[in-house]
Amino acid sequence: MIAILQMQATPPDATGGSFLIFATALITIALFVYIFKPARPEHAAEKTRLAFLYERKEQTFENLRDLNFEYKAGKLSDADFSSMRDSMEQEAANILAEIEQIEHEPAVARR
Numbered sequence: 001m002i003a004i005l006q007m008q009a010t011p012p013d014a015t016g017g018s019f020l021i022f023a024t025a026l027i028t029i030a031l032f033v034y035i036f037k038p039a040r041p042e043h044a045a046e047k048t049r050l051a052f053l054y055e056r057k058e059q060t061f062e063n064l065r066d067l068n069f070e071y072k073a074g075k076l077s078d079a080d081f082s083s084m085r086d087s088m089e090q091e092a093a094n095i096l097a098e099i100e101q102i103e104h105e106p107a108v109a110r111r
Helices: 002-008 014-036 049-072 078-104
Strands: none
Touching: 049 078
8 A cells, every 4th residue: 555655646757747838838829829919900891982972971961960959959059050050061062962973974984
């Protein structure tokens, strides 16, 4: 029985300790590479000018709705409301005119 206890109490040899240190270092390096690697850039589809204008039109109309709400809530004076509304309406008109122009030009010229 004493012989069995003496065999179990012997420390591992240097090869086992070296392997444990090597495996720990390898896992640590792999973990750092995984955590800190640069992210892949997302490739979004390029927007056409027409798609951009439609988004801008929706944003402008939403801004006009918000402006009307703030005016009715009493947050804007009559003069401020008029000047801001006029500039937003002018912007919306310019956007609509450009959309109209792009939609009516020949398909060959758009490419």
